[in-house]
Amino acid sequence: MEMSARQWDSVRRDVAASGERFAGLVESAAPGRRATRHWSVADTAAHVATLTHLDVGLVGGPPGAAFAFPDAHEQWRRTTVDQVDVLNTLVMRSFPERDPRTLAARIRADVAAMLDATRHLDPSAPVPWLGSSTLTLAGLLAHIVNEFHIHGRDVARAARLPHVVPPAEAATFFEVFFVGLVRDGYGHLLDTAKPLPDVRVTVEFRSAYTRPVTLLLDHDVVSVAEPGTRPDARIAYDPVVFNLMLFGRVGPVRAVLSGGIRVGGHRPWLLPAFMRKVRCPS
Template sequence: MGFVATFDPVSEHERTRAALAAAIPRLARLLREVPDLDAASGVPRWSVGDVGAHLTSVYLAYGSVVSPDAADTAVDWGSVLPSGDLPFVERITAMNDASVAVVDGEGRARLGDLIAERGETFLRITGNLAPDAPVAAPWYGPGPTLTVAVVTGLMLGESLVHGLDMARGAGLPWSIGGDEASLVIGQSMPTMMSLALDTAKARGVRVAFDLVVEGGPRLAVVVDDGAMTVTRDAPPRAYDCRLTVDPAAFLLVSFRRTPIWKAVALGRMRAGGRRPWLAMRLGRLVATP
C-alpha cells in the first residue's frame, strides 16, 4: 500500500475541484432517473426528494458565502440560521431541516437541473480563488472561518455521501471511489473533525491517533483535555493508536452510513499501536448530526 508523505495544496485542490465537477452531472443524472422522490432514502427521516432538496441548498449556501453579492447565490441568512447559541450537532440538525424546506414544489420537480446549475455556479465563482482564501460559514456559528479548499472538500463529501443516500432509496447504482474519498478526507476533515469535537466527552481525555489512509493522507489526530488538533504530515511522535483505513470505508463510517464493526470485519479499518482498543473512541469523540 502507498501512503502520501507530503502533498501540494494547490494540486490537491485542483483535483478536488475536478472530482466535484465529475460528481455534479452524476448527481443530476441520478435525480432525473429517480422513479419516486417520496421513497425512503438512506437518511432515516428523509425521502429521496428531501435529500436532493438538502443537497441543492448546500450548493446554494456554499456559493453564497463564497460570493455573497452574486445574484444567483444570494441567501437571506437571517431567515435561515437557527437562533441562540446551540451546540454543534443541534445547530447543524436545525440547519439541515431548514435546508429541506427551502426548496418548494416547483424546485423539487427540477432537482437535477438545480444540482447542475448550482454546482456549476460554485465551480465558476471559485475558479480564480486561492485554496487558502477565507470563507465564512455562519451555519457553524459566528466564529469558524473555513477556506475555499475546505469548502470544496465538504461539497465533494456531501455530493458523494448524499448521492449514495438517494441511490439506496431509488434502487439505482452509485459508487464512491477511493481517490474521491481520499480528497474529501484530506481537504475537509483536518478542519471539520476539530470543529465537530464533542468537548464534553473530550474533557480530561489525552490521546494521539495516527490516522493512515491507504493511498491518501496521513493525519495526526491529537485530543488534549477538550481540544483537538488534526495535522497533515506531522513530524514523528509517539502515538497511542494507529488506524489504517480504506478511504471510502472511512468516509462512510465518519458519516455514519456504515457501522464501524462492518468496516473492521471486512478488513477495511485496522487498529494497531500501543493501545489499539482506543480506535473505537475516536468516532465517539467527533459529533455527527
C-alpha cells in the same frame, strides 16, 4: 496543508464529477421513495440543493446567497455537529421545491457557478463556516463532494441503482476538509454537552490516497499533532468505507470486518474516547 495547482484542479474536477452523478441519480429515482430515516428522495435532493446554494454565496456568488435562509442564520452560526438536524429542519422549511428535475438542474447550475467563482482564487483562502468554524476554499469544495457521495448513496439505495465512488475522490473529505477544519479552527462545531473523559489521545490516520496525519485530543481540544508524535492508535482506512462509517451509513464492526478500516497501535482502546469528540452528523 499546502495544496498544489494540480491538487486544486483535482478537487474542482471532483466537484463537477460527483455533482453530475448526484443530479443524474435524482432524475432517475422515484421522488417519493424513502432515502433516509426521515427524508424521501425528493427531500434528500432538496437538502443537497440548499447546500450548493449556500456554497455559491460563500465562494463569492450572487450577493446574499449565503444567507438566503434568514430564519436559520443564527443556528448556522452557533450550530454543533449534534445540532445539524435542527439546522437542516430550519433550512428545509424555507425551501419548498421538491421537483426532481428542477432540483437536479439547480444543483448543476450551482456547481457551475461555484467552479466559475473559484477558478482563479487561492484554495487556501479562509471561508467562515458552520458553528463559527473556518474552512479553506478547498475544504469547502471537499465538503460538498462528500455530500454528493453520502446522499448519492442514499438516493441510489432507494432507487436500487448502482453508486460507485472513486476512493481518490472520497479521500479529500478527511484530508482536505476535516484535517483542514481542525487546523484552521472548528469553532463550536465539535462542542458536546456530554462529558468527555479527561484523556490525552493521539491517533494516526493513513490511506493509500492521502498523506499520513496524526490528530491529538488533549483536554477536550483537537489539534494536528507535531510530526513524529507517537500515536496511541493507528487507523488505516479505505476512504469510501471510512466516510460512510463517519456518517453512520456503515457500522464500525462492519467497516472493520470488511477490511475497509484496520485498527492498530499500542493503545487502541482509547479510540472510543477520541471518536466521541472527533465525529460527524449521522
